[in-house]
Amino acid sequence: MQQATLHQLKVFEAVARHNSFTRAAEELFLTQPTVSMQVKQLAKAVGLPLFEQIGKRLYLTDAGRELLATCQEIFDRLSQFGSTVADLKGLKQGYLRLAVITTAKYVVPRLLGSFCQRYPGIDVSLKVTNHEHILERLTDNRDDLYILSQLPSDLDVTSHPFLANPLVVLAPRNHPLAQEKNISLKRLAQEPFIMRETGSGTRKAVQQLFDAHGLNVKVKLDLGSNEAIKQAIIGGLGISVLSRHTLALEGPTSQLSILDVEDFPIQLDWYVVYPTGRQMSVVGNTFLEYLLNEGKRIAAQVDLNSPSVD
Ligand code: PGA
Numbered sequence: 001m002q003q004a005t006l007h008q009l010k011v012f013e014a015v016a017r018h019n020s021f022t023r024a025a026e027e028l029f030l031t032q033p034t035v036s037m038q039v040k041q042l043a044k045a046v047g048l049p050l051f052e053q054i055g056k057r058l059y060l061t062d063a064g065r066e067l068l069a070t071c072q073e074i075f076d077r078l079s080q081f082g083s084t085v086a087d088l089k090g091l092k093q094g095y096l097r098l099a100v101i102t103t104a105k106y107v108v109p110r111l112l113g114s115f116c117q118r119y120p121g122i123d124v125s126l127k128v129t130n131h132e133h134i135l136e137r138l139t140d141n142r143d144d145l146y147i148l149s150q151l152p153s154d155l156d157v158t159s160h161p162f163l164a165n166p167l168v169v170l171a172p173r174n175h176p177l178a179q180e181k182n183i184s185l186k187r188l189a190q191e192p193f194i195m196r197e198t199g200s201g202t203r204k205a206v207q208q209l210f211d212a213h214g215l216n217v218k219v220k221l222d223l224g225s226n227e228a229i230k231q232a233i234i235g236g237l238g239i240s241v242l243s244r245h246t247l248a249l250e251g252p253t254s255q256l257s258i259l260d261v262e263d264f265p266i267q268l269d270w271y272v273v274y275p276t277g278r279q280m281s282v283v284g285n286t287f288l289e290y291l292l293n294e295g296k297r298i299a300a301q302v303d304l305n306s307p308s309v310d
Contacts (some may be wrong), residue, residue, distance in 0.1 A: 003034070004045040006074075006213050011038040012050060012064075013071045043066075070140070076281075083282035086121065093121035094283040099137045100128055100147040102226055103165060103243035104270055108147060115290050122283050131201030141275055144284035148154055149268040150201050159271040162291055166265035167205055167257045170247075171294075177188040178257045185213050188261050192220035194229050202226075205266050206241045213263075230256060241266070291307035 014024035015035060025032045045052045050064035060068060079095060100108050105128045110122055127143065132166065134148050137187030138155060149165045169188065177183055178192075189210065195217070196203040210217050220238045223229050228245045233240055234255040244265065250256060272291055274280065280288070 001045055004042055008038045008042040008045075009071045009074065009200075012042050012096065013034055013068065013075070015051070015058075016060055016064065016068045016071075017041055021058075030167050032221060046204055053068065053267065056092065074156065076279075078283045080279065086138045086283045092119040092286050094123075095122045096122055096281075096283045096287055097146075098124065098126050098147070098287070099134055099142040099143040100126065101131055101134055102128055103149075103202065103223050103245050104147045106126075106243075106245040106283060107163065107270075110124075112293065114294070115287060117281075118290075119286060122286070129196065130199050131204065132199030137275065138275065144274070146273045146282055147270055148273060149270050150204065152269060156276045157273045158276045159273045160288075161269040161271050163270045165219055165243045165268040165270045167241050167268060168244050168265045169239060169241050170233055170256050171262045172234055172236060173257045175257065175259075176241070177259050181257055181260050183261045185210070185215055185263055188239075188259075189215040189217060191218070193217045194221045194223060194238045194240040195219045196226070196229065196242075197222050197224040200224075202242060205268060209263060211265060222229060243268075244298050267277065 005177075011024065011028060012031070013020055014027050017028065018024050021032050021035050024030075025035045028035070031079070046067065048063040049061050050067060052059050052061055083094035098108070098263055100111075108126065112126065116122060116124065125135070129137075131148060131150065134146055135152055135155070137143055138152070139147050151159055171178055171191075177187075205219065221232060221291070223232060226242055229242060230246065231242050232238070239259070243263075245260075247254070247256065247258075255275065264275060272288060274284070274288075
């Protein structure tokens with residue numbers, strides 16, 4: 001391994017991440033033969049093949065998987081070192097990797113706006129995806145910090161709550177139930193539902209509530225996007241349960257209304273989370289502190305200012 005270079009490790013990591021020599025070459029602005037050559041030389045230095053091709057698909061060998069985990073540790077440590085050096089120079093500089101559940105995208109980008117103004121040397125990558133995919137990323141230790149609302153029971157994580165995330169029942173404004181008070185869950189269960197996709201935390205919370213009451217949800221449509229669900233509700237396809245934050249940009253002319261249903265809102269909280277024991281980067285710590293102090297205040301304003309739909 002003494003002959004392996006950092007460049008070769010970077011090329012290998014990109015191929016492994018994309019599962020493709022072509023896409024790695026595109027990302028790194030290299031030609032495909034150069035990428036293949038770098039990986040070949042690295043495999044020679046390791047003394048074992050790193051990939052195997054079965055049909056058209058590329059798979060990591062056991063040695064490849066071990067090397068990928070090693071690469072991730074090396075790159076993490078280097079990026080921490082870069083931030084530490086910047087910190088020693090009195091600068092907050094580096095790369096912050098955040099992964100957040102879909103409902104948090106209504107608040108987190110605004111928080112990042114003021115964060116990046118304060119720390120112009122910090123670049124950010126923000127991955128927005130559903131609960132299940134966030135847990136996968138958390139397990140693989142792919143990001144600095146994660147935002148989600150239902151904490152995993154089988155992973156050792158450190159978490160800090162920072163904002164309420166109430167889930168509400170949404171219907172079209174002209175829905176017959178829109179004028180009713182204290183609607184029972186049993187009555188609600190008779191309505192056709194538009195549900196988030198399997199793997200969504202919102203869906204899980206709704207399902208748990210109905211299961212606890214021994215009721216079935218009549219799922220008319222599965223949709224993987226909060227915005228698409230809002231449009232489907234307006235289109236008359238059914239009712240749904242979404243985070244109240246998804247209404248942040250609805251104005252007074254919104255076509256949606258929040259139904260007054262027993263056991264709602266489902267009171268969840270957003271947590272900022274990281275694997276316990278993770279050596280946090282300087283930028284990760286900077287954002288965590290920001291979120292827990294300044295961010296809480298800004299996020300609360302966002303929440304209070306979001307128009308109420310009724
Ligand atoms: P979701 O996340 O985007 O997976 O529905 C929401 C949540 O976890 O509260």
